[in-house]
Amino acid sequence: MGKITGFLDYSRRDNAQRLPAERVENWEEFHLPQPDTERAQQGGRCMNCGTPYCQAGMLYNGAVFGCPLHNLIPEWNDMLWSGNRGHALSRLLKTNNFPEFTGRVCPAPCEHACICGLYGDAVTIRDNELCVIEDAFSSGGVKRRRPPQWSGKKIAVVGSGPAGLAAADQLNHRGHSVTVIEREAYPGGLLTYGIPNMKLPKSVIMRRVSLMTDEGVSFVTGVDAAAPETARRLTEEYDAVILCCGAEQPRPLGLDTAGLTGVLYGTEYLKVAVERQAFRLEIPESALANGKDVVVIGTGDTASDCVATALRQGCKSVVQLVRRPKEDYLAADGSLPADYAHEEAAAVFGADPRRFGTQVQSLVSGEAGALTAVVTAQGETLPCGLLIFATGFSGCEETVCRAFGVEQSDAVFTDAHRFCTNVGKVFVAGDMRRGASLVVWAIAEGRTAAAEVDRFLSGYTNLVQSV
Template sequence: MGKPTGFLEYPREETIERKPLQRLKDWKEYTEKQPEDMLKRQGARCMDCGTPFCHIGFEINGAAAGCPINNLIPEWNDLVYRGKWKEALDRLMKTNNFPEFTGRVCPAPCEGSCTVELAGPAVTIKNIEKAIIDKGFENGWIQPRIPEKRTGKKVAIVGSGPAGLAAADQLNQAGHSVTVYERADKAGGLLTYGIPNMKLDKDVVERRIKLLRQEGIDFILNTEVGKDITSEELKNEYDSIILCTGAQKQRDLTLQGREAEGVHFAMSYLTQATKRLLNIEVSEPLIDAEGKNIIVIGGGDTGADCVATALRQKCKSVVQFGKHPKLPDVRSDANMWPEQPNIFTMDYAYEEATAQYGHDPREYSVQTKKIVSDESGRLKELHTIQMKRTSDDAGNMVFEEIPGSEKIWPADLVFIAIGFEGTELPVLKEFGVEIKHNKVNAKHGDYRTNVDGVFAAGDSRRGQSLIVWAIQEGRDCARQVDLSLMGSTVLP
C-alpha cells in the first residue's frame, strides 16, 4: 500500500492551520485546505504492513485501538497516493457514513495504532480522510442516493447525533421509512450544539442533514419524547424504535459555593455560544466571557473547547484546571502500541491561548476546594490546592494534597467540564427500558432492550465515548433492526 519506501523517504507533515491570532478574529474552522501534493506524499507513507492495525477497532484498557468502524485505511491511502480520489472516496464510504465529521473531530485512534508509529510519526490518516470527503463534495461526487424500493416498514429514531444519523442512513438505504425525532431546533445532536464551529462548521453538518432529507429521511425537530409525543404513540406508529439519546447528563461538582452566580456547565455555555453564532434566540440568561476572568474545571476536549470559545469572546484571562499531572512527551512503558498514545499535545485552543497570552492556559494536578461569591451571590474566586498522585498499599492510584500549595484564583465565570454521568433518564423511563449505571441496558452487537421492538445505540447505551464508536453502534444497530424486521439483512 502506498509507496513501499514512502515512510522512509517522506516525513510526517502536520495539518496546515491558520495562524492562531488570525483565527481568533472569527469562528471559522481553524484548519486550512491541504495541498494535494502534500496529501499524496502522506498517502505514500502508508506501509505494506501485512496486518494493518490502524483499522482493527479493538478496545485496550478501556480505550480505542485502531478504527472502531474498520475504515479501509491502507486502501484509500494508496489510492490518494496514486491520485485516484474518486476511487478513494468509494472505499471510504463503504465503512463510514460521515467522514466529514470524523475527519474533523475524531481523535484518530487509527493513528495511534499505525505500524509506522512503532518507529516514527504515524501516517496522517485523519487529514487524508477529511481531504477525500471534502473533494467528493467539491467535485459533485456526493449525490442523494434514493432507495429504489421501500419495504413498507417504519422505524423511529430518538436522537439525531452521530449514532442516530448513522442508523437512519443505513436503514433508509435498506428501504425502510425512517423518522428521526430531535428535541432541539436543529438536527445533529452534539455535532451541532456541542462541538464549536471552529472545529466543525455547522454548514458541514447542515449539508449532511439536507442530503439525508433528500434521500428520504424525515426529521421532526422541537419534539421531546415524553412531553410532545408519548412512547406509546411511537410504538403504535412504528415497527421498531432506536434510542440514540446520547450521554448528556453532565457530571457536577459537589463543592461549597457551587450555587454561586457565574458557575455553569460547559455544554450550556458551548450550546449558547453556537446558538448566538447562528442567530438563534437564546432563552436562558446570557453567558458571555468578554472582559472576564474565566476558569474551566476539567482537562478534556470539552474544556479545551470552552477555552477556545472564551478567547473568541475576548475574555480577560482563561485558565483550565486538570486533576492529573502533565502527560509525558513520549509513550510510557504502560502505554504500549497499538494503544491510543497518552502523550502531551498542543490542542488548537492551547495554541491560541499561548499566542494570545504568552503561556499555556493549563494547570495540572489542581483540586478545587471551594467556590467563593461576593455579598450579592456573584462568583468572586476559587480556592485550590495542588495534588500529588501516589499509590496506596494495595497498588491503587490515590491523590494526596500538598500542604502549603493553596492558591486563590479570581474568577468571573467558571465552566464545569468534568465529563458525563450517562444519559438523561426521563426519556428512558418513558419507554420503560431497563437502566444500568445511567445507561440503557442493551448488549453491544445486539442492541435490544427489554422492551419489544425498542433498541438502543451510541452513548445512551455505552456511555460517553468517541464519535467513531457512535457511528459504529448506529451502523451495527441498524443491521440488527433490519434483521429483526426482514428476517435477513442486506446491511454490512
C-alpha cells in the same frame, strides 16, 4: 501499494493551521488543505501492511487499537497516491457514513495503531480521509442515493447525534421509512451543540442533513420524546424505535452552587455559545465569557473547546484547572503536549492556561449571588466571573428511558453485543448504550444497531455490523 518506498521517501506533513493569534478573532475553521501533490505523497506513505492495525478496531488489554469502523484505510490511501479519488471515495463510504465529521473531530485511534508510527511518524490518516470526502463534495462526487423501493416499515430514531444519524442513514438506504426526532431546534445533537464551529462548521452538518433529507429521511425538530405521550405515540405508530439520546448527564459538581450565577457545565456552555454564534439567539450575559475571568475545570476535548470558545468570546483571562499532576500528561520525550486551545491561550495571554494538581475547594460570590472567585485546595484565590465544569458525564438522562420504559443505570441495559432493550421494539445505540465515547464509536454503534433493527423487521440483513 502505489509507492513501495513512500514511508521512507516522504515525511509526515499535517494540514497547516492559521496562526493562533489570528484564528481566535473569528469562528472560522482554521485547518488549511494541502496541495494535491502533497496530499498524494501523504497517501503514498501508507505501508499497506500485511496486518493493517489501523483498521482493526480490536480490543486488547482493555484498550482499543485502530478504527472502530474498520475503515479500509490502506485502500483509499493507495488511491490517493495514484490519483484515483473517485475510487478512494467509494472505499471510504463503504464503512463510514460521515467522513466529514470524523475527519475533523476524531482523535484518530487509527493513527495510534499505524505501523509506520512505531519508528517514525504515523500516516496522516485523518487528514487524508477529510481530503477525500471534501474533494468529493466540492467536485460533485457525493451524489444522492435513494433506495430503489421502500419496505413499508417505519422507524423512529430519537436523537440526531452521530449515532442517530448513522442508524437513520443505514436504514434509509435499506429501504425503510425513517423519521429522526430531535428535541433541539436544529438536528445534529452533539455535533451541532457540543462542538464549536471552528472545529466542526455547522454548515458541514447541515450539508449532510440536507443530503439525507433529499434521500428520504425525515427530520422533526423541537419535539421532546421524554414526554410520556410522545413516547407512547412513537411506539404505537412505528415498527421500531431507536433511542440515540447520548450520555449527557454531567458528573456531580461536589460544590455548593445554590443561588449562584456564572456556573455552567461544559456542554451547557458550549451549547449556548453555539446558539449565540451560529443561530443568533439572545443569551443571558451570565452564560458568556466576554470581559470575564474564566476558570475551566477538567481536561479533555470538552475542556479545550471551552477554553477556545472563551477566548473567541473575548474573556479577560482563562485558567484551566487539572486535577492530576503534570507528570501524568508528559509525552515519552518529557514534553507537555498542547492542543489547539492551549496554543491559542498562550498566544493571547502569554502562557499555557493549565494548572496541574489543582482542585477547587469553595466558591466566592458577591451581590445577588454573582460568582466572583474560586478558592483552590491549595488556598489560592482565583478571580472568576464564569466557572465551567468540563469534568465528564455520569451517564444517560433518566427522562427518556422512563418515558419508554427501558431499564438503565448509567447506560441502558442490553445483552452483550446486542442493541435491543427490555421493551419489545425499542432499541438503543451510541453513548446511551456504551457510555460517553468518541464520535467514531457513535457512528459504529448506529450502524450496528441499524443492522439489528433491519434483521428484526425483515428477518435478515445485509447491513454490516461494525461493533
